[in-house]
């Protein structure tokens with residue numbers, strides 16, 4: 436069949452950007468999204484070819500002219516619903532064992548994130564549990580998470596290792612992500628994050644040497660042998676964890692084996708993470724609650740994508756990052772759920788809502804940040820995150836009068852998203868849609 440899927444009869448196709456050559460959106464251009472609307476009772480739709488790529492975004496009448504219906508594997512009449520791009524989650528930590536609900540209670544009672552971590556909790560607690568867990572158990576846990584993410588509209592996510600801190604467990608986590616990418620209908624950009632914390636009993640210098648001299652060379656040989664895939668290198672660049680010089684060494688070593696730089700910076704202290712990101716020409720830097728004016732200017736110039744994680748500021752009661760200043764400076768802003776045992780949220784519609792309310796983003800800015808700009812953070816700005824010919828056919832069917840309802844109706848995404856299409860295949864359909 437020449438065509439895998441034709442979604443027709445929509446009231447809106449939210450393209451995000453209609454120009455297929457655009458790969459990232461900044462500044463004033465973030466104020467509007469391109470929407471193709473039905474007119475005079477004629478619906479609009481998306482046609483996806485047998486490679487899973489978008490062939491056309493047009494009115495039903497225009498698509499009828501180019502298509503012989505006998506050559507379409509699946510025609511879906513969406514009955515006035517809205518079509519939107521699959522959402523892209525630019526920052527997650529979804530492979531872990533155990534939970535940290537007890538720490539949530541401690542933090543509600545006043546403990547800070549770093550106090551919990553310094554007392555042996557936080558990442559250390561999850562590392563212990565993840566080291567003990569079998570690869571099979573971690574995979575089974577992720578299958579459930581991946582399906583929950585899909586139902587919430589995520590079709591592409593960045594996903595980190597980082598709860599091993601030793602070579603074998605870090606590789607185990609990456610293998611789980613690679614297996615999931617091959618077997619599940621969700622696309623994953625895997626990130627090696629061996630520098631997520633300094634294990635108990637060693638210094639940051641010793642751990643930096645271990646990462647640079649042992650972990651990264653071993654990762655390179657596993658990748659060369661085709662046993663593991665990673666695309667990005669991450670480090671928790673933070674006061675008392677890996678500071679600027681250690682982070683620079685780790686990230687540069689990752690860059691030298693071909694990984695894209697994409698790391699945690701300026702979360703709890705203004706260390707100069709954004710400036711380091713600009714210096715290294717990082718693809719992305721996340722958090723930035725404490726970014727400086729200099730750092731903002733530096734990443735606006737370097738084109739590094741700022742990945743904003745509103746769940747972190749919300750759950751830790753931090754001052755949200757200065758997103759308006761970043762937008763005004765021309766920084767490309769993206770969004771991520773930061774799903775992890777500290778911030779247990781995997782729904783990008785809720786993340787967009789929090790970004791609007793806590794970070795003062797507009798609905799349009801939030802949608803761009805959760806689609807094409809998040810894709811750009813993962814080096815996929817040309818292929819994902821918008822509905823234009825040539826891009827991957829990742830589409831959501833949303834049962835609402837306008838796309839904005841997906842952000843406005845906080846926590847209602849499971850009710851609103853009635854189907855998820857990945858590469859032209861229906862990978863989720865709500866039973867009572």
Ligand SMILES: N=CN[C@@H](CCC(=O)O)C(=O)O
Pocket residue numbers: 528557558561671699702747773775776777778
């Ligand atoms: N800040 C560092 N890493 C994660 C939290 C990971 C954890 O607490 O397990 C973050 O992005 O928020």
Ligand SMILES: [Zn+2]
Pocket residue numbers: 526527528699773
């Ligand atoms: Zn994180």
